Amino acid sequence: MNKIFTLLLLTLLFSCTDNTVMEAYDKVQKPGEVNIKGYSKPDALQLRFNGVPVSIDGKTSYTNKIETQIQFVLDQGETNKLGIYNNETGTEVAKYNITYDNINDYKNLYFFNLPGIFLQTYAVKPQVNLGKVGFEFIFPNLGEYSGSSLKGVKGILKRENGVVLAEFDNIGKDSFTPVKIYNFFSSTAPVYLELYKPATTEPYIGSEIIKISIKQHIGANMIVLQETMENGKWVVKGDIDIAEYL
Numbered sequence: 412m413n414k415i416f417t418l419l420l421l422t423l424l425f426s427c428t429d430n431t432v433m434e435a436y437d438k439v440q441k442p443g444e445v446n447i448k449g450y451s452k453p454d455a456l457q458l459r460f461n462g463v464p465v466s467i468d469g470k471t472s473y474t475n476k477i478e479t480q481i482q483f484v485l486d487q488g489e490t491n492k493l494g495i496y497n498n499e500t501g502t503e504v505a506k507y508n509i510t511y512d513n514i515n516d517y518k519n520l521y522f523f524n525l526p527g528i529f530l531q532t533y534a535v536k537p538q539v540n541l542g543k544v545g546f547e548f549i550f551p552n553l554g555e556y557s558g559s560s561l562k563g564v565k566g567i568l569k570r571e572n573g574v575v576l577a578e579f580d581n582i583g584k585d586s587f588t589p590v591k592i593y594n595f596f597s598s599t600a601p602v603y604l605e606l607y608k609p610a611t612t613e614p615y616i617g618s619e620i621i622k623i624s625i626k627q628h629i630g631a632n633m634i635v636l637q638e639t640m641e642n643g644k645w646v647v648k649g650d651i652d653i654a655e656y657l
Contacts, residue, residue, distance in 0.1 A: 439487040443514045448533065449477040451524035452656055455498040461491055472498035487511040495522070504529055528635060528651060536657040537590040539630045544595045546627075547587040548579055548604070548649075550636040556645035557638055559616040565607045568625075571600060581609060587633060587653075595629045602627050604636075604649060625649045633657075 447458070455472040458465040460481055465471070467479045483491065491509045496502065504524060509517050521533040530551060539545035548566060553559060563583035568576045568591070577591035606621040607613055614621050625634060633653040638645055 443485040445481045449522040457498045459494045485511045545590045545592045547633045548582045549587045557616045564615045567605045
């Protein structure tokens with residue numbers, strides 16, 4: 412009888428121990444998921460997860476629309492690396508270190524890879540009625556050369572004669588502004604965007620008015636503003652129109 416009791420006690424003890432171990436193991440793992448929506452033109456890109464190329468529709472390099480979902484298991488204390496590479500040169504375009512604690516930051520990953528710019532944002536071409544012009548703006552490198560600490564700027568879009576076409580209260584770094592629409596008036600006349608500190612008529616940095624000449628197209632215009640250097644002086648340009656790629 413004593414032997415039977417001892418055996419039952421040991422069986423119960425090991426069973427509890429196994430359950431405890433399993434419960435502890437469950438607590439340090441969780442499922443991870445990254446939903447990717449990107450675009451690249453003309454360069455072909457390759458996604459690599461922990462160094463292994465990601466296959467999309469049987470291909471390990473891709474251009475134009477890039478959409479996939481990566482599912483995996485996250486271990487606490489471990490870092491999973493998702494990298495975006497230029498497939499021809501092998502150059503790393505962007506990388507993301509995904510961990511047990513920050514997975515929610517990477518649940519949805521959006522990007523545009525275009526000549527001269529890698530833009531991390533989601534974009535949908537707005538609907539603009541026939542005979543109208545629509546503008547959206549984003550300013551991803553605000554402050555890179557000017558030294559401004561602002562997170563966003565106010566924009567006033569004007570005709571050459573100074574007539575106001577649209578106002579944008581906050582052109583930020585991370586997402587496009589809501590679309591503003593006006594009647595199309597010329598295929599050759601430029602429009603100008605003036606940039607100010609939010610809710611003021613003061614230039615967002617310095618004392619001179621910051622004025623950018625922008626080419627308007629009938630329909631949707633999704634302009635990426637960029638600080639850049641020209642002849643030793645920083646300027647703002649609006650040459651990239653994401654709408655042309657959508």
